Amino acid sequence: MGAVESPRGWPGVGSQLAARLARLDLRGPRDMLLHLPLRYEDETRLTAIAAARPGFPAQVEGEVVGAEVVLRPRRQLVARISDGSATLVARWLNFYPSQQKQLAPGARVRLFGEVRGGFFGDEMVHPRVRSVLPGEALPAALTPVYPTTAGVGQATLRKLVDRALQTEPLDELLPADWLQRLGLPAFSDALRALHHPAPDADPHALESREHPAWQRMKFEELLVQQLSLRRAYLARRARAAVPLRARARLTAALLDALPFRPTGAQARAWGEIAADLAAAHPMQRLLQGDVGSGKTLVAALAMLQAAENGWQAAMMAPTEILAEQHWKKLSAWLAPLGIDVAWLSGSRRKRAREAELARLASGEVLLAVGTHALIEDPVMLPRLALAVVDEQHRFGVRQRLALREKGDEGRRPHMLMMSATPIPRTLAMTHYADLDVSVLDELPPGRTPIRTRLAAEGRRDQVIARMRAACLGGRQAYWVCPLIEESEALQLQTAQDTYAALVEALPELRIGLVHGRLKNDEKSATMAAFSAGELDVLVATTVIEVGVDVPNASLMVIEHAERFGLAQLHQLRGRVGRGTAESECILIYAQPLSETGRARLKVIYEHTDGFAIAREDLNIRGPGEFVGARQSGVPLLRYADLDADAALIEPARELAEHLLSHEPAVAQALMTRWLGGREALLRA
Known part of the structure; x- marks a missing residue:
């Protein structure tokens, strides 16, 4: 990304820093207000080096008893710090000459980092280091840690946030009765509580984003999203279209x-x-x-x-x-x-x-x-x-x-x-x-429910025998090959290998193969033959995920089912059960299953209702991925969570309607605060 000019009204930010901040979508002081901490570090207390536990972050203070640049196994700065209770080794693989000066023997420093067991005893790798005077006071509050990007340090972000808190207006834009009704703090109080938590703030409530200050920010973010979408809706209603009367001819x-x-x-x-x-x-x-x-x-x-x-x-x-x-x-x-x-x-x-x-x-x-x-x-x-x-x-x-x-x-x-x-x-x-x-929300009459079965890879022979029995009984079957994200060529190879293996194992059946690389007329001819009952088994990649309707097909086998998303598994399963015959979907999976893979297979096994599957999918994947939000045009939610914060959505929608009807200037001010000039409407 090339350098950009420092935005007007953002004093003290040069073009290079401005370009880096733009990567975080920070383009002026106002944006810094809503750049909220990811987490917090507790620098309000010191831990004696002897009491520091491996695997946990800690802050220690002591005197540098030695520091040198070591060249093996690779160039690094190694310092030894003592606080009287024990000595700790600190190592930096990337360092500046100024750090070497800071760690001169006899200097007093505070280190913050995770302690771990090393070759020479307990050590910290790349701890944060700060020079201090003997007896210097500790911070009174938790230290915020902000989302960042290469070349932008936490100290820079903290300085810019603090400056914005002093110079930018922190107007209260929400009606007082709504704040009272929802039990939410004022905007300025919520911001200060998040950027500078009080010494007695509940660290768990801050980390889990359940603190009232977080609830306030999440509600306002949901409100702005509702305002943006509602404005798009109203703008569309103001446009002209051809009225198409219902002539019922x-x-x-x-x-x-x-x-x-x-x-x-x-x-x-x-x-x-x-x-x-x-x-x-x-x-x-x-x-x-x-x-x-x-x-x-x-x-x-x-x-x-x-x-x-x-x-x-x-x-x-x-x-x-x-x-x-x-x-x-x-x-x-x-x-x-x-x-x-x-x-x-x-x-x-x-x-x-x-x-x-x-x-x-x-x-x-x-x-x-x-x-x-x-x-x-x-x-x-x-x-x-x-x-x-x-x-x-x-x-x-x-x-x-x-x-x-x-x-x-x-x-x-x-x-x-x-x-x-x-x-x-x-x-x-x-x-x-x-x-x-x-x-x-209802299926046409005559549809038979589909039974879903899970089969580990070792039971492939039993699945093939099940397919033989179904086809010799006059039914047809699909065998869907795994989704291989890395390589279309590899996916094609797998489909061809599966086809060859099934032809060999089932010589009495007529088997066809369809995949994305086939010419369209070949693909159409194979699909037409399957639809006409001239093929017993169709081996396919996911090209058959949607739109294939063969009522006589009553068995679906999906190989490496753990690689597919829930929506895809549900779509593929829906290719059978379209006639009156009892239908079955067998999901073959490979061990060991990941946590997500196991969760998906459990959901698809237990549910046939697409709405129930969608709810579970939302829990597993999260909303952005579920709707492809990055390409949907909707302002993405940074802080609110649709599942955890579901109770805030309805009041946000209600207030959005009220503001657009009765207080449009307030609605605009809210959108300017959160979106600036970047209001992304769902225009498509």
Whole structure:
């Protein structure tokens, strides 16, 4: 990172230091106020060297009895410190000439660090060192330790924080009755308590962030996130979109033609979406439902509501297999109604692709399905009024925005985002507060529950025998190969090896192989053969995670299940149990299992409800990773924890609504305090 100019109004900070502080997102004195300590060190007392316990941090004070630069086994500064009770060795592998001077024999110093047993007795490696006068007073409070980056020392951060506490306004922006209701301290009191804890402060409450001062800062942070998302919601409501009235012509025809009745949850979600589409401002709705809950039908009805108004609708899916599956399903439903669906993917031959592009650009075709090829430059959708994004968490903000920008410049298309990864309520309230949410919480009738079994790697032969029995009984099976993050080539090799081993072990069965490196027409041919019942077993990498629907497949084997995330395991398991046959998912795992691996397998074994799995997943992984927050556009939470601080979310949302309606200047001041000029709205 190149040097930047010292920000105006930040005296005493040169360009080099400013560039380093910018890495911590600290760009002025105001930011220092909210740069809160990670932890605290107790420098309020001294420990006699003889009483210092190995493995624990301690502060000792004594006289330097010797110091020298030793060249073996590597160049280092070694000093011996004595306090009369014992002598301690201190070593620095990286040191400055000024440190050598500081450690001249006879000098009095205080060292803070962890004591450990060394070759020459007890020692500290890289302790913090400070010159002191005999009898010099100890600090009266705990010493804060701040998040830092290379080239920025704790002393620098403490100095900048202290200066900001003296010079920056510490205005109280929250209403007094709310502080009283929630039992929270004033802003200035909370800040001082965190940066300079009182001598009698409870160190455990500070470390665990349960101290009232921490509660105050976490509540204000959640409040600012709610304000930011709520403003995004209100800004969207102020924009124009094409109102798509519910004419119930094509939509009614599709519902009449279906061989099944929609579930109550589908009917409810469709009612909410139909009403949104009829509004003159853009819909922004998340449709979440478990694997197999029927999201595609609801999306098809939404797309038909656009078509019966003479406008275009496009559905974008993250993988070729899923997009093609959607296209085939929509085409089968809509062709009898005289509705053509365009199909766009990066792998289509040039002539076919250009023909589809021309039909879409002319407005001749109103409905399109595709991969991210839909958002590439040559794709013209001049009458786009509805964009549907499936598995929306798999796309970045920019990709979702790019699809939205395809519409008429003056009007925004309505957005329907779908996810089979259910979002726990606390997460939906914080990360999706600017979306309306519809939930499909019931499965279509006739679905059989899936039994999940765990098998250690040594029981592979029994799993193969189970697969033979299922396939000879007229059923089909999947065998999913492990996820190998480090190397796609290695993953491919594993899939090919597994395929060869199963062909050898099961000569009486017809076995196919599908993976990401196959040409798309080969992939499609293999999938079509499996769907048609011409293959008994499909060996696959995770390309089949979503969108594959073969009702006769009743057995799913997932190898090295401990390498997969919970959402992925749940998605893969959802590929079976789609017909009336009793279905089974066998998770093969390798020993030894990590703590996280064991926790995941326990959750997937004990739960089939996607919402319960999502709640457990949130506990295991944390919110940022769960929603891909780093690319979601939501202001990330630095201090609040969605699980531990769930009780603060509802009042934060309530106060955000009140401030935006009645005290917008206060709302703006809060956002300026926390976000400065960096308000990141969830715009996609």
